[in-house]
Amino acid sequence: MTDISTMASARDADSIGTADGDVLAALEAGDRDRALTLLMRSYGQSIYRYCHRMVGPGQADDVHQITFVQAYESLPRFRGDSSLRTWLYGIARHRCLDMIRKERRHGPSIEEPPDRRDPETGADQRIAARDVLQKCLHNLKPEVREAVILRYQEGYSYPEMAEMCGEEPATLQMRVARAMPSLRKCIQARSRR
Amino acid sequence: MSDCTRFEDEGILAYERGEPLEGHYASCSACKRAIADYEALASDIAEAGAKLAPRPDFEARVWSAIARRRESKAPWWHPASWRGRRFALVAAAALAAAALLTVWLARPDDGRATAVIALHQEILPATGAAPSRGDSARPNDIAVLRATTGGARTAELRVYFGTGRGSDELLLRCSDQPPCKRSENQIVAELTLPRRGDYHCILAVSDGALPAPTQSLDGDIASIEAAGGMVERGPTIRAR
Numbered sequence: 493m494t495d496i497s498t499m500a501s502a503r504d505a506d507s508i509g510t511a512d513g514d515v516l517a518a519l520e521a522g523d524r525d526r527a528l529t530l531l532m533r534s535y536g537q538s539i540y541r542y543c544h545r546m547v548g549p550g551q552a553d554d555v556h557q558i559t560f561v562q563a564y565e566s567l568p569r570f571r572g573d574s575s576l577r578t579w580l581y582g583i584a585r586h587r588c589l590d591m592i593r594k595e596r597r598h599g600p601s602i603e604e605p606p607d608r609r610d611p612e613t614g615a616d617q618r619i620a621a622r623d624v625l626q627k628c629l630h631n632l633k634p635e636v637r638e639a640v641i642l643r644y645q646e647g648y649s650y651p652e653m654a655e656m657c658g659e660e661p662a663t664l665q666m667r668v669a670r671a672m673p674s675l676r677k678c679i680q681a682r683s684r685r
Numbered sequence: 686m687s688d689c690t691r692f693e694d695e696g697i698l699a700y701e702r703g704e705p706l707e708g709h710y711a712s713c714s715a716c717k718r719a720i721a722d723y724e725a726l727a728s729d730i731a732e733a734g735a736k737l738a739p740r741p742d743f744e745a746r747v748w749s750a751i752a753r754r755r756e757s758k759a760p761w762w763h764p765a766s767w768r769g770r771r772f773a774l775v776a777a778a779a780l781a782a783a784a785l786l787t788v789w790l791a792r793p794d795d796g797r798a799t800a801v802i803a804l805h806q807e808i809l810p811a812t813g814a815a816p817s818r819g820d821s822a823r824p825n826d827i828a829v830l831r832a833t834t835g836g837a838r839t840a841e842l843r844v845y846f847g848t849g850r851g852s853d854e855l856l857l858r859c860s861d862q863p864p865c866k867r868s869e870n871q872i873v874a875e876l877t878l879p880r881r882g883d884y885h886c887i888l889a890v891s892d893g894a895l896p897a898p899t900q901s902l903d904g905d906i907a908s909i910e911a912a913g914g915m916v917e918r919g920p921t922i923r924a925r
Contacts, residue, residue: 525824532744540739556739560747561754622733643701644727645734650701669697676726 512576519567528564531580536560538646539584545629545641546588547595555591559584574655581656585638592634621683628678632671639667640675689715697723745879752825752877755811774829774873802835804842804888804917820920824880828922832872837890837915841865842874845885845902853902856884884922890915 511534518527539559544552562583570579629637635657642653643664650661657664692700696710700723710716740746808817811825822828834840841860847853857876859865865874878884885902889895891914898905906916 528747529744532747536739536743537737540743541734541737544737545734553740553743557743557746557750561750564747564751565754621729622736625729625733640730641734644730647731665698665701669701672697672723672726673693676722679726 515576516572519570524564524567527567528560531563531576532560535577535580539580541645542581542584542641543588545626545645546585546634546638547591548626548630551591551595555584555587558587562587578652578656585657589634624679624682628675628682631678632675636667636671639664640671643668689713690719692716692719692723696720748825748879749877752811752827774831802837802840802888802890802915802917803833804886804919805831806886806919806922807831808922820922822878822884822922822924824878824924826878826924828876828878828884828886830872830874830876830886830919832888832917834870834872834888834890836870838892839895839914840867840872840888840890841895842872843887843889843898843905844876845887845905846882847885847902848883853885853900855898855900858898878922878924881924884924886919886922888917890917 511530515527515530515534518524518530536556540552540556543555543559547555559580563580566583570576574582629640632640638657639653642648642656643650648656650664653659653664654661691709691713692706692715696706696716696719700706700720706716706720710720806820807829808822809827809829810817811823811827816829828844830842830844832840832842839860841858842865843855844857845853846856856879857864857874859874860872861867864876865872867873872888876884887902887906889905889909891909891912893913895914896905896908896912899908906918909916
């Protein structure tokens, strides 16, 4: 059985731990600008990936930007009750859910990707596969989509996810266990078109 | 082919809990295939996600958004607000006009007026502190440039970021289009300083066309002067 935790090769725990220490040192020194710069350097890409999967490519840039702007304004109030990562994901999560609620009121903003029935190149096939995955992820309910993203895209453990989402690990395990077969069926169905 | 769905019915949850999948799952070909498909999907999700990246300029966009929010929240009298800065600009422009009048009155008495070009720099701190002289700053401070073009036909403000001797980044170049505002012989522009480093501001004027900028401040100054133009260079703004 694959050890899921080892799939999180994108997360270098040691380097992130050092960067978090630098962020906290910058905050203690009153240098909020440096603290934000370090946060963006450490978490900019992972937060973007999360936003992209949660709200889609059309809104990801805006939500990603808003997350760090809000982080800057909230940094003086950060007390270390949680890790910086958890705190930052919490901000991103709320902004993503706000955007999703707005989409529900005004209609979806994700555009249907072009119909590539006969991709001729490998690049087209990869793009088509990513589009299919994005669409199928977006079919999941937001809380289910989030669990799948955190588990398999970001490689977090269930205890880590529980802290970030404010849910029990068992609840998150159930969501992922139910979501993955649905996701696979959706991908197979769209790939046959 | 076996139609066993035990992995999907029960095994997935055990898998997610980290429980070992032994016994039936190790011997059932359908379940083994289902496990392999499951792991392949998980791998595809991770691999596709790894290719997602933010815009290269996302940090600069965040800082710009922070500066805009600060400006919108500042009281009218505060230098960080647009009205406060406009008041400061008007007051400073009055001082500049007085200085120019002095220069004009002191012009050489040879019957030919000397066109005056001048560049004045001022730093509006992002913290809302009082404006400071134009050569020391911090990231996100606003550099306010006011130039007198001396009646030249062509004039533009430029701001370079770098050492000034090569591989310089041109951050601002304008005359009568935003972010510059031009009126008669005056050009005014504002630039939020995005990061630590050295910023070099120049006013370039000419009665003909100005050479296009390159990636070298020194090179551009040389080419402007070689083409018969004039350059007024402000003190280097060191953002630390």
